[in-house]
Amino acid sequence: MSNLIQLQPHDEHNRELEANVHPTTWTNPTSSDPYHLVVIGAGTAGLVAAAGAAGLGARVALIERDLMGGDCLNVGCVPSKGVISSARVAGAIKNASDFSIHVSDGVEVDFAGVMSRMRRLRAKISRNDAAKRFRELGVDVYFGQASFVDSETIDVAGSKLKFKRAVIATGARASAPPIDGLDDVKYLTNESLFSLTELPKRLGIIGAGPIGCEMAQSFVQLGSEVFLVESEHGILTKEDRSAADIVQNAMERAGVKLLCCGRNLQIKNDGGIRLTVDSHGKAYDESVDQLLVAVGRAPNVENLNLEGVGVDYDKKGVKVNDHLQTTNPKIYAAGDICSQYQFTHVADFMARIVIQNALYAVGPFGKKKMSDLVIPWATYTTPEIAHVGMYAKDAKDAGIEIDTYVQPFDEVDRAILEGQDEGFVKVHTKKGTDTIVGATIVAENAGDMISEMTVAITHGLGLSKIGSAIHPYPTQAEAMRKLGDQFNRTRLTPLSKKMLAGLQRFNVGG
């Protein structure tokens, strides 16, 4: 088996994963014909670009240096949500007495079992991204590090592939921040976290973004003592503050020790890992068994010879125009390598734009634009926080006047009955209209609920229309129908009330 950290431990599940996404016996194809499309990187963006183009009849090569499926399958969404699902069960049992259910011996977490379950499910899901499956879809799959030779040739493991168009979909990796002493210890990133087989008794996490928050809450539910260090104030600092505050309270109640506004952070190797930091006027000095660094991503631009083919990039990634074309017109990019929105579903939709623009648009005709995408996202804490469109601040910056409607869940019957009445749905509309420009939801399943708002924004359905669509009772989604009612009530002007009174008198008398 390969020695990649992502494939440890070497058990039956990781053997299945490797057999699917980097088979050791694989022989790269040989082709002297130019490919219509060569895709570098087989994460979500690369897989969607390759499968989509091959399905439409193009001759396609896909190159991966490590594991097909990229971050999402191997060290991102899939394993993190696998761990979260076990942690949520532990959390629910801890809170069982709120429902008058008494679990006599408390929660005993078999962490090795939790991770084994995650690996089993990840291996199952990996069948979708398997090299053999892609070969059957008509894609020539090559393993090896890709590098441009010139504007029509890419080298992979000694083979020279000719291309008409190429896509850079090489993604990003955990960035290593300049933290005093960090290089003196063996720390975890998302690449190594999911290979743990023993629960760290004490876990330090640096960065309270989506990765830090999802993992802090999960590891606390699984039994670790967690110190979450954040340099800004609070958690999930890009989100609506009042929404993030609800999640923060829930995390702190669960036991996460949040050390925000962190200053003078230092890591020391004293045989173990020591973390010292000042937070809100208090100095902390904590020994931890493991340290996870989750402070954002760095683009995988190295060793591609981008300079040689005139593709501009900076520390944020490859530069693209609204059509996802790089500064070399034959070369496109998609996914985390060139996007400020680093999500799997965005990588997927960027790849669709690239297929259209690289292979099927004629001149300016039929070209698709990145700026047309309506992009939702969700962070899978408990409760979840999900967002689409503009925040109030974005609207202000863009000079758009808004009205804001809020439906708290403590007025939604199903949420009350489920004991999930913290949170809200907040919708911003263009002032004086029901045109939705943005929405934030904090709820147990906010990630699922946000799609109703995404569909509404994408297809121009106003809040009034949402109010007139029947939502089953009792569901948490009723919150969105109630927001429609709120909007409709604002239409009841003194004049319309007078007219209704007149119509009523006409029909049934005074």
Ligand SMILES: Cc1cc2nc3c(=O)[nH]c(=O)nc-3n(C[C@H](O)[C@H](O)[C@H](O)COP(=O)(O)OP(=O)(O)OC[C@H]3O[C@@H](n4cnc5c(N)ncnc54)[C@H](O)[C@@H]3O)c2cc1C
């Ligand atoms: C812990 C974690 C949890 C996440 N959870 C979610 C979530 O719940 N929902 C969500 O939407 N997003 C989530 N994300 C983000 C999501 O994983 C990424 O946005 C997504 O994987 C980006 O896909 P991509 O194809 O752009 O890049 P990647 O998945 O990074 O794929 C790039 C591929 O290119 C390969 N490569 C790089 N350089 C070369 C080269 N020179 N030659 C050949 N191959 C190369 C790499 O090995 C890799 O396989 C999470 C991320 C992390 C880290």
Ligand SMILES: NC(=O)c1ccc[n+]([C@@H]2O[C@H](COP(=O)([O-])OP(=O)(O)OC[C@H]3O[C@@H](n4cnc5c(N)ncnc54)[C@H](O)[C@@H]3O)[C@@H](O)[C@H]2O)c1
């Ligand atoms: N549910 C999801 O969709 C999901 C889950 C996980 C990750 N992701 C994707 O992965 C990306 C990366 O996630 P992330 O959490 O690593 O990055 P992030 O950039 O979103 O958050 C990093 C956090 O670390 C803080 N930070 C930076 N330097 C620091 C320092 N020296 N000390 C203390 N704190 C510091 C920042 O203020 C920020 O709050 C996300 O932006 C998201 O696109 C998505």
